[in-house]
Amino acid sequence: MIELMANKAPVITIDGPSGTGKGTIAHMLAKALGWHLLDSGALYRLVAVGAERKNILYSNINELVSFTLGMDVCFSRLFEGSIELNNEEVSTLIRQETSGELASQVAAIPEIRKALAERQLAFRQAPGLVADGRDMGTVIFPDARQKFFLTASLDERGQRRYKQLINKGLGVNLRALLQDIQARDERDLQRAISPLVLAEDALLIDTTELSIDQVFEKVLAATQQALL
Numbered sequence: 001m002i003e004l005m006a007n008k009a010p011v012i013t014i015d016g017p018s019g020t021g022k023g024t025i026a027h028m029l030a031k032a033l034g035w036h037l038l039d040s041g042a043l044y045r046l047v048a049v050g051a052e053r054k055n056i057l058y059s060n061i062n063e064l065v066s067f068t069l070g071m072d073v074c075f076s077r078l079f080e081g082s083i084e085l086n087n088e089e090v091s092t093l094i095r096q097e098t099s100g101e102l103a104s105q106v107a108a109i110p111e112i113r114k115a116l117a118e119r120q121l122a123f124r125q126a127p128g129l130v131a132d133g134r135d136m137g138t139v140i141f142p143d144a145r146q147k148f149f150l151t152a153s154l155d156e157r158g159q160r161r162y163k164q165l166i167n168k169g170l171g172v173n174l175r176a177l178l179q180d181i182q183a184r185d186e187r188d189l190q191r192a193i194s195p196l197v198l199a200e201d202a203l204l205i206d207t208t209e210l211s212i213d214q215v216f217e218k219v220l221a222a223t224q225q226a227l228l
């Protein structure tokens with residue numbers, strides 16, 4: 001057992017609520033290190049979008065689990081922002097606000113979290129993995145070499161998301177957006193299984209007043225220290 005652990009590739013985890021920039025930071029860090037990248041939120045989004053397409057009700061746990069286990073997901077061009085589900089490019093679809101909302105409902109179902117756990121663990125390959133999500137450091141990779149937890153004020157997260165959507169040419173109402181983010185936060189924080197919590201050994205970074213480059217500087221410095 002100890003030998004097996006010693007052979008495991010190192011993992012860096014980045015957890016936190018949405019709008020804190022953790023996806024961007026995870027991407028930058030994986031690129032800088034030349035490591036693999038796991039966007040765990042995308043998996044929950046894929047289940048939500050796939051279930052909707054197949055008209056699977058969330059109350060039909062058996063069918064939902066069987067769909068989840070059978071999903072053919074291609075992350076091979078994740079660094080370019082592309083994700084395929086059953087040979088269909090779905091990256092734009094899964095990034096929509098409604099997909100995030102549905103994903104947080106799917107993510108509260110224990111059987112679905114269990115069904116996705118193996119898939120997430122399989123991303124752990126040499127030379128290393130950067131994983132971002134809500135429970136990467138607490139549940140999936142508790143032995144991560146370095147854990148980060150990013151936060152930002154609700155207002156700042158709302159503003160960031162608002163600008164992103166406007167830049168994509170999508171019309172949004174800031175107040176409705178803030179309400180959606182708050183509802184999703186509450187669901188992620190309150191759920192019975194793997195709620196969003198700060199791991200005891202995670203480095204907390206409040207990104208409210210920081211640029212992406214400033215956050216990345218901190219994350220890279222701590223990672224380099226941890227990998228010495």
Ligand code: C5P
Nearest residue numbers: 018040041042044103104107133134135
């Ligand atoms: O990170 P992202 O916004 O893509 O995640 C979408 C939803 O998936 C989150 O609101 C959360 O409910 C769920 N999620 C999760 N555990 C993870 C990653 C995401 O519960 N590790």
